[in-house]
Amino acid sequence: MLLKSILLALQSIKRNVMRSFLTMLGIVIGVAAVITMVTLGNGATKAISNQIASLGSNLLMVMPRMEFRPGSSSTAQPFENRDVEAIREQIGSLKAVAPMVESSATVVYGANNWSTSATGTTNDYFTASNWTFAAGRPFSEAEIQSGKAVCVIGETIRKELFAGKDPIGASLRVKGFGAEVIGLLKSKGQGGMGRDQDDMIVMPLRTVQRRIAGNQKINMMMLSVKDGVLSDDVVNQIKLLLRERRHVGAGEEDDFEVMDTKEIAQTLSGTTKTLTGLLGAVAAVSLLVGGIGIMNIMLVSVTERTREIGIRLAVGALENEVLLQFMVEAITLACVGGLVGIAMATGTAMILAHAMAVPYVFNPGINILSFFFSAAIGILFGYMPARRAAKLNPIVALRHE
Amino acid sequence: MANNGTPLIELAGLTKSYGEGAAQIMALNGVDLRVEEGDFVAIMGPSGSGKSTVMNILGCLDTPTGGAYLFRGVHVERLTSRQRTLLRRYFLGFVFQGFNLLARTSAIENVELPLLYRGVPKAERHQAASAALAQVGLTGWEKHTPAELSGGQQQRVAIARALVTDPQILLADEPTGNLDSRRGREIMDLLVSLNKDRGLTILMVTHDHDMAGYAHRVIRFVDGVVERDDANGRAL
Known part of the structure; x- marks a missing residue:
């Protein structure tokens, strides 16, 4: 039954190239954006901590206090x-x-x-x-x-x-x-x-x-x-x-100042962490938008798909067989999309990291997280409409407009 | 397959209602009907007389509200959804007015679909589908998708899909409804020859008296009951 469903799912993906492509595109862009941004953010943090390390650890700088007043400045x-x-x-x-x-x-x-x-x-x-x-x-x-x-x-x-x-x-x-x-x-x-x-x-x-x-x-x-x-x-x-x-x-x-590089380091890495968080948030929005894109395509195709489900039920497909096919279809699209997204993100992040002169830092966590998030969205929105349709009487599904 | 006294299909006091309370509509008001094996029956009647509803129930695409539906003596109305699906898979062939073929899918793959759910191996599936397409006169059109076929050809593909499983009965709901009269007559000739040569039992809903003329027996539905049931070119 699983083999049958995989076969049917692959046939369906192949026959609906455009729909499959658009669905995957949402996942690809979402995953790629999140991973690229977080990876670059990590790279920037790494670059700054490298610079701090090159300053010397546990370093104190002592200098006379500088006073800035409008129009003039004086040094103690x-x-x-x-x-x-x-x-x-x-x-x-x-x-x-x-x-x-x-x-x-x-x-x-x-x-x-x-x-x-x-x-x-x-x-x-x-x-x-x-x-x-x-x-x-x-x-x-x-x-x-x-x-x-x-x-x-x-x-x-x-x-x-x-x-x-x-x-x-x-x-x-x-x-x-x-x-x-x-x-x-x-x-x-x-x-x-x-x-x-x-x-x-x-x-x-x-x-x-x-x-x-x-x-x-x-x-x-x-x-x-x-x-x-x-x-x-x-x-x-x-x-x-x-x-x-x-x-x-x-x-x-x-009338003097003592600066601790550890404090500078903490301030700087704090700043970059905030920055990475911000980038991550922006990227998360793009992942969400990608998810909404997937949802849209799935919902737009629901009329056609409902009729398709009606046809399949009418020629003798069991509810479970139809559902399994849709599940396999959604998983395949989501996973392929996710992997393509990861590949694209790796390439883009490497090129951008080089251009921005920050080190490329591979972050397995964000790769896994965004992959599973997009896969979950793809599966959820690919599967839910199918589930509703498969529960219908075949004749109702066939008449769906 | 032998007819040992049990009719292929028997309906007794079959009812179907939609909605509840005051808004309740009775689509079927107690239908009694027997169909013997090898028969070719046309069901006629005005819109809303319940002829399509009875077809859908016979095809296990819909469930009755009350009464009995016996298929070879088995009470179909007592079956689970899964059992009804299996009944559909192994014994019934259905042809719709709107063809209902899978879009962007070649004729042969459409015909193979029921076999796929039966778990027939690929080579055998392909052979059976080619044979079914040949039987409806579509040799050479196997690779064409529905969009590349005329309405008549699409209906032939749909008939081939219904035939490929070698069903016990072919249920056709206005099979010529979307076709011009010439294509309609071609489809009817095809159904007649299937009935005559293969002994296939056919139940067909139609609006058209000319099309009904091809059947052995015409049943007329009015207001959800059988109003008239006569033999047409055959003694009852």
Whole structure:
């Protein structure tokens, strides 16, 4: 009986190509839309969490407070070398403490020049922000102490200035003085907000302070908290210490800020989760619309199908045989439609993920969920009208207009 | 198949009503009727006289409200829906005024349909369907769908579909109603030859006196009862 019904169902699908195609189209589009959107949403989340990971884990950024008022903005007084020393000595549970001075600089090598940013810091900077060396070495203690004109360059600088040549040992002109390239950093690629993280050179703190900035100020500190330590506690200790050192009176607001990358990470991944949810909701609507499309086609064809059922009953088909045929028909259309939808979604998501530069993340849950949802709609609306028709007296079904 | 005294069909006090209470309409008001094997009966009567209703009940497409319907001595009115379907599947052939063929389905596949539900294997099914189509003069038209066939040809396909199961009785509800008189006469000639050559019992509803003239016996229905039952070209 099952074999008979499968045969009849396949015959019916083949004979009504247009109707079968339209029914499947609804499922295909619904499934493909949901899976594509959720997959891209997952990809975006993954991309952001990758970027956060590349920032370095358990990272604290300390910087003077910036005030924005209409027409003017002011920055509180920067840090001094003594502040860095105090934090290093008095706050335990820190893996690295890197003072930072950032300045824009034009670098020249041979006939090539490139506008980039020069960061003055210590070797702690490489530890704190997870940089690894592709070639060369970090600064020596002597180079840091004396503020020697040496630099470590990012991958973008190598590409723009050295094109094919080995940069190690070469002399780069930075703002009118020559600096020897001692190291090359391994590429990190694009960071958050589309910034190229590899577009920079790193020099000893003193070198930048003396030769580029012309003062002793420190704009920022990057601190790396030891694993397994609650960064909230460390943040509080740092705040207490800095308030005291910077003479912030009780009741006054901090004139500096301590940012925890974990918080940034949480905020960002929260945002992308909301975004994925939103995309999913939009997609769910399209799945629903697909479902309504299926329902429409099924209902439009119900007159013809009711008569067909009448004919089948009249020539001796049992109610169950007719129902089983319709069931098999609906399941076949829904499943084929669902599989085509999944295939289309996989292709589309891969192409779009590539175009949007986010990783392709296969999410089995959404594939299964949307497949079964659309299958359920297809089966429900394919089967229900048939069930009603098959319960009729054959003569009533035959006369159905 | 042997006729051992039991008529093929016997109706006793058959009634059929639609609706309830004051709105109740009696379509059949106590019909008594016997049909012997090998007979060719035409049922006539004005619209609403109950002739189609009695046909549908005989064909197990509808159920009576009261009275008895015996098919070879079996009380059909006591059968379950499933048993009535099986009766339809194995013993009855039905031809409708509106042909009722499956759309977009070739003539041969339409004819094969009842065999499919009987579980006849493919090769045998195909052979039987070809033979049935040949019998109604449609050799060469097997692959055509109803839309590609004339009304007369469609009715022939429908007759072939009814014949392919080798039924005990052919029930035809205004088989010529949708055809012009020439096509109608061709269909009637076909029915006559089936009755004469194969001994097929035929019960036919018609409006048309000319068509009724082909039958051995004409029964006239008025207001849901048999008004007249005479032999036509044959002694009662």
